[in-house]
Amino acid sequence: MKDRSRKKKEKLLQEVMIISEEFTRKNNFRRKKLEKLIYMRNVDGTLNYIRLIVDTVKVELFFNKHKKRILINVIGEQKWSMILGIL
Secondary structure, three states, rough: HHHHHHHHHHHHHHHHHHHHHHHHHHHOOEEEEEEEEEEEEEEOEEEEEEEEEEEEEEEEEEEOOOOEEEEEEOOOOOOOOOOOOOO
């Protein structure tokens, strides 16, 4: 039961962490192409047909003495570099 709950939380973390395509290019991240493009949702829940999730990147996050490897979704055409949502 705990394992399933943990996987669910990790999936949620992946969904709320996004990084811009330009930032990944400038910082030489190794990107993995998605088989299928994924539409983003706006804050109000509507689909955003302009900006798509195109790739993922694997990163290591460090906070205090904790280290976590996660996948972050990459989207194009953004003015910001990264959004990390903490749940």
